[in-house]
Amino acid sequence: MRKVLSIIIVVICLILLVFSYMQWKEKINSAKGMESSSLKVEAGAKSDSSDEDDDVKPDADVERLLSLTSNQDEIVSSVFQSRLEADEVVDFLIVGSDVMEFGEPGYAERLEIALLEAYGDSVNVSTVAIEGASNSFVAEMDELIDFNVGYDVVLFEPLTLNSNGVVVVETQLEHIETFIDRVKDEVEDAVVVLHPPQPLHQAIHYPLQVESVKRFAEANEISYINHWTEWPDKDSDDLPNFLDEDSMPNSDGAEIWANTLITYFIAE
Template identity: 40%
Template sequence: MIARKIAVAIFILVCLAALLFSYNSWKQKLAGTSSDETVVEAPSGIAATDGEQGVPADKERPTTRDDGRLKDSELATLSANLDGRMAGLLDSRFQAGEHVKLLIVGSQAIEQGGNGGAAGLLADSLADAYKGFIETDIISFAGTSREFIEQMDELVDFGVYDVVLFEPFTLNNNGRVVIEDEHRHILRGRDALQEVKEDAVLLLMPSQPIFRPNFYLTQIRSLENFAAVRGIPYVDHWAAWPDVADDAILNYLDEDSGPNDAGAEAWGSVLVDYFTGSGE
C-alpha cells in the first residue's frame, strides 16, 4: 500500500515537472519572437496603405490632368476681345475638332524689330495661349498693295486660311497708290479669302506710325473709316506708340522709319491683347 502511494506521488511530481518545463519553453519562445519581429496593429477603420501615409491601397489617388489641349473655358476667355464673327469662327472650328489657320500678311515692317517683329511676337503668343489650336503663317512683302495683288496667286493661297490679319501696305503705298485703289485691293484679298471658305474672316491693322506723317496720316484715317463702313474688324495699335508729333516716337523707329525693338513691342502687344483677351 505504501509502495503504491509512493508511486502515485512520483507520477504526480513527474507530471508537474513536465508541465513546468513546457511552460518555461513556451515563455522563452514568445520572448524570442518579440525580440526578432515587432507587430504593430493598425488602428481599426484604417486600411493598409500603398506606401503613402493615409492613402488606402485599394483607392486611386485623385490627380489633376492636363493633356495639353485647349479647353472650352480657356477659348471663351482668350476670345473675349475678338470681333463677334472671329470669335464665332474659333468656336465653330473648336467644336468641330479642327485647327484654325491664321495668316499675318503685310509689308516688311511686320517682321522688323526684335523677336520677329510684331508678327513674330503675335505668332509666338498664339502658339502658347491657344496650345496649337491656332496655326500661324507670316508673309511679308516689300512692295505696294497693287504689286501684292498682282502677284497674290504666286505669293499665297488665301483659300487655305480661316483668318487673315492684313496690313495693307499703306506706308509703302504713300505717293504710289491712291487711297481708293488701296481699298479695292483690300476687297480683292477678302474675296479671295472667302471664295473657298465663306465664314473666313479678314482683319485689318494699320502700318506703323512715323514721325510727323503729313499725308500718310490722311491715308491711315481713311483706312480706319473704310474698315468701319465695310464692317471689317480693325486692330488699331497706334495708341500704344508715342504721339506722331512727339520726338519720342523716334525711339520706336529705325533710321528708315521701320519699327525697332521698342516699336515691334508696342505694335505686337496690342495684337496679343486683342487675340488673347489679356487687355481686359
C-alpha cells in the same frame, strides 16, 4: 446467332454514343468561339471609342480656349468658336509689308509665338511678308500666298505705307476688297482683320491715308485693330525712340505693336 446479334447491337450503340458525343463537343466549341469573337469585337469597339475620346479635347479645355477670344470682335470670335467647338484647327495668316520683320523679333513673330503658346495645336500660324505696293500684291497674291490652305482668320496690314505715292487711296481700298474676296473664295466664313503700318514722326499725308483705311473698315464692318493709340503721338518727340533711323520699328516699337495685337487675339 443471338450472340452475334447482341454484339452487332452493342457496336451500333457504341457508334451512336461516340457520334453523339462528337456532335455535342463540336457545338460547345462553336459556342465558345462565338463568345470569344464577341468579346474581341466589343473590346475592339471600346478601344476605338477610347482612341476617339483621346483625340477630342475635353469640354473644360475648349471653354478655356474660347475664353481667350473675349477681346475679339464678334465676327472674329465666332470663327474661333466655330473651329474650336468642332475640334478643328484655326488656320491663321499674318500678311503685310516686310515691316513685320523689323524689331528683332518683329511684331509678326512675337504674335505667332503668343498665339501658339495660348492656343497650342488648335491654331496653325503662317506669315507672308510683302515688299511691294498693294497693286503688285493683288496681281501676284496667288503666287505669294497658298490660298489652298483655307485660312480662317487673316491679319492684314494693307500696305498703306508701301503704297504711299504709288497707289491712290481709293484704289488701295479696292485692293483690300479684292484680297478679302480671294480669302473668302476658299473659306466662306473666313474673316480678315486690318491694322495699319507703323506711325511716322511728323508725317502729314500718310496719317490721312491710314485714317481713310480705318473709315473704310468701319463702313464695311471689317475688324480693325488701331495700335497707333498705344504709340506716342506722331508729333511727339518720343516717337523716334520707337523707330530706327529708317523709321522702321525697333524692338520697343515692335513690342508696342505686337502687344496690342496679342491683347486683341488673346484675352488674359
